[in-house]
Amino acid sequence: MGNKYFHSVTLDSDLCRGCTNCIKRCPTEAIRVREGKAKIIDERCIDCGECLRICPYHAKLALSDPLDRIKQYKYPVALPAPSLYGQFGSKVSVDQIIAGLLEIGFCQVEEVAYGAELVSRAFAAFLKENPFPRPAISSACPAVLRLVQVKFPELLNHIVPLNSPMETTARLARARMVDAGYPPEEVGIFFITPCAAKVTAVKNPLGTGKSAVDGVIGIADVFGPLSKAINKLEETGNLRQSTGKGVGWAVTGGESRLLGDIRYLAVDGLMNVNQVFEEVMMGKLKEIEFIEGLACVGGCVGGPLTVVNPFVAKARILRCAQEVPPVLRELPPRPNWQDLLWKEKIHPVGALRLDDDMSVAIQKMETMERISESLPGLDCGSCGAPTCVALAEDIVRRQADEVDCVFKLREKVTQLAEMMVELSSKLPPSIGKKEKE
Amino acid sequence: MAKAERAKPLIMNFAIERGNFQLAGEASSKIKGRLLQLGFPGNLIRRVAIATYEAEMNLVIHSYGGTIEARIEPGKVTITVNDVGPGIPDLDKAMKAGFSTAPEEIREMGFGAGMGLPNMRNCSSEFRIDSVVGKGTTIKMVIS
Numbered sequence: 001m002g003n004k005y006f007h008s009v010t011l012d013s014d015l016c017r018g019c020t021n022c023i024k025r026c027p028t029e030a031i032r033v034r035e036g037k038a039k040i041i042d043e044r045c046i047d048c049g050e051c052l053r054i055c056p057y058h059a060k061l062a063l064s065d066p067l068d069r070i071k072q073y074k075y076p077v078a079l080p081a082p083s084l085y086g087q088f089g090s091k092v093s094v095d096q097i098i099a100g101l102l103e104i105g106f107c108q109v110e111e112v113a114y115g116a117e118l119v120s121r122a123f124a125a126f127l128k129e130n131p132f133p134r135p136a137i138s139s140a141c142p143a144v145l146r147l148v149q150v151k152f153p154e155l156l157n158h159i160v161p162l163n164s165p166m167e168t169t170a171r172l173a174r175a176r177m178v179d180a181g182y183p184p185e186e187v188g189i190f191f192i193t194p195c196a197a198k199v200t201a202v203k204n205p206l207g208t209g210k211s212a213v214d215g216v217i218g219i220a221d222v223f224g225p226l227s228k229a230i231n232k233l234e235e236t237g238n239l240r241q242s243t244g245k246g247v248g249w250a251v252t253g254g255e256s257r258l259l260g261d262i263r264y265l266a267v268d269g270l271m272n273v274n275q276v277f278e279e280v281m282m283g284k285l286k287e288i289e290f291i292e293g294l295a296c297v298g299g300c301v302g303g304p305l306t307v308v309n310p311f312v313a314k315a316r317i318l319r320c321a322q323e324v325p326p327v328l329r330e331l332p333p334r335p336n337w338q339d340l341l342w343k344e345k346i347h348p349v350g351a352l353r354l355d356d357d358m359s360v361a362i363q364k365m366e367t368m369e370r371i372s373e374s375l376p377g378l379d380c381g382s383c384g385a386p387t388c389v390a391l392a393e394d395i396v397r398r399q400a401d402e403v404d405c406v407f408k409l410r411e412k413v414t415q416l417a418e419m420m421v422e423l424s425s426k427l428p429p430s431i432g433k434k435e436k437e
Numbered sequence: 438m439a440k441a442e443r444a445k446p447l448i449m450n451f452a453i454e455r456g457n458f459q460l461a462g463e464a465s466s467k468i469k470g471r472l473l474q475l476g477f478p479g480n481l482i483r484r485v486a487i488a489t490y491e492a493e494m495n496l497v498i499h500s501y502g503g504t505i506e507a508r509i510e511p512g513k514v515t516i517t518v519n520d521v522g523p524g525i526p527d528l529d530k531a532m533k534a535g536f537s538t539a540p541e542e543i544r545e546m547g548f549g550a551g552m553g554l555p556n557m558r559n560c561s562s563e564f565r566i567d568s569v570v571g572k573g574t575t576i577k578m579v580i581s
Contacts (some may be wrong), residue, residue, distance in 0.1 A: 154479030
């Protein structure tokens with residue numbers, strides 16, 4: 001377990017009470033409770049943020065940047081995710097949101113919604129012009145990408161190898177600033193994110209090579225100052241330049257709908273995505289050409305770092321997507337997927353592997369099955385593992401003990417007690433014969 | 438070498454009921470999960486998953502019920518499918534892509550396209566099918 005992988009989800013052990021809520025909800029079974037505190041298994045964590053959402057004690061933290069970090073740059077540029085537009089009531093326009101971002105310290109705003117539209121066009125062109133295994137799988141959600149890496153290595157070659165809207169917009173923004181004469185080292189590109197997975201996508205980019213994003217700030221962290229700034233605004237003028245198409249990416253299906261005449265499937269919620277991938281793997285979804293899989297229910301509006309209820313936010317996004325701003329930023333005449341093409345291949349992570357030697361792994365699995373049959377099968381979680389099967393696996397991996405199971409412990413205590421009773425009636429021969437009752 | 442001694446195969450058994458569409462896919466999914474933990478390469482896992490799923494569907498649609506056994510050895514998976522009838526009268530025909538005896542109601546559900554057996558053969562390194570009308574069908578697939 002030597003390789004260090006950065007994770008944007010971490011634990012505040014002072015707040016953690018060692019309850020079993022997170023271990024039960026983690027889609028990759030990446031959390032255990034050890035010594036009364038939750039512990040994240042790095043290789044398995046996909047940064048989906050499900051535990052951030054479920055923890056009743058708010059002990060899980062996202063390692064995003066505080067808003068103050070923008071002060072480290074002379075020219076900070078804000079890249080609002082389309083989902084930010086769904087966080088405000090109907091009286092607040094996108095123009096005002098952009099003006100508000102300029103008020104709270106950013107010198108420039110580049111809408112990711114614009115980049116999203118570019119990416120959609122590139123996806124469509126890429127799929128048309130390249131022979132590619134079907135169903136093609138969207139690369140937009142970083143948690144889903146990691147899920148494929150960890151649990152579905154056989155589907156890695158189905159992932160469309162093009163940069164995400166965030167990365168595409170960041171590169172455009174940086175180029176625009178540099179072209180305008182700003183010194184590159186003084187320009188800071190900040191993505192305003194609905195989720196923790198995007199933080200990881202910047203620190204540990206998959207496929208894209210080094211990210212053009214310098215910092216990632218959670219929507220929840222800008223929400224307060226931004227709302228205040230918006231309240232104080234007077235006339236803003238026309239600042240929004242993105243079409244409803246790009247804004248629609250914030251909700252499930254928004255991305256797929258832009259791909260034109262293609263048979264797509266849009267699925268959200270990691271457990272659901274997991275099930276759909278299982279079906280792909282069995283060859284069940286032959287008629288589907290494209291899968292948009294999003295980790296959060298509702299899509300990015302359901303991200304763990306958002307503020308507003310995802311369904312409310314969705315309704316707002318759909319309204320926002322219908323508005324047509326008077327001035328639109330021009331799209332390049334032809335989609336150019338080549339510019340967005342990934343530089344690196346992504347490889348499977350063998351995080352679930354029992355052993356590097358397959359025959360040893362088979363042997364371990366035998367043992368694991370035997371242990372698992374002897375466990376009560378209640379999946380109570382008291383042992384710190386999400387299920388009895390997971391405990392059996394931990395035992396085989398020498399990371400847990402059979403008596404970590406309260407039922408097994410009780411069984412052992414009973415056996416011991418019976419043995420003590422039995423032994424107490426025995427006397428050494430030198431003392432004498434016990435009288436018969 | 439000590440290794441040969443250790444390499445006792447792992448056996449997984451599944452009973453498949455006729456007409457139970459809800460559970461079809463469960464054997465495939467469970468075997469897939471195991472292979473991933475054992476470190477099998479992606480493309481092999483996928484071939485096993487497809488072949489097993491097709492076998493499950495065949496048992497659900499055509500047979501009176503049967504069993505699937507997965508025998509897992511390093512780098513090699515053997516899937517044995519047994520059913521208790523009705524048996525296939527013309528194996529050559531059954532193996533042809535697009536040939537199907539599935540009744541209308543099954544086709545309406547989107548199954549029975551006549552690709553099951555050909556798919557299973559395509560996924561296998563070794564494929565053997567035996568059938569006796571009135572007794573049952575046995576399929577052995579080696580995927581390595």
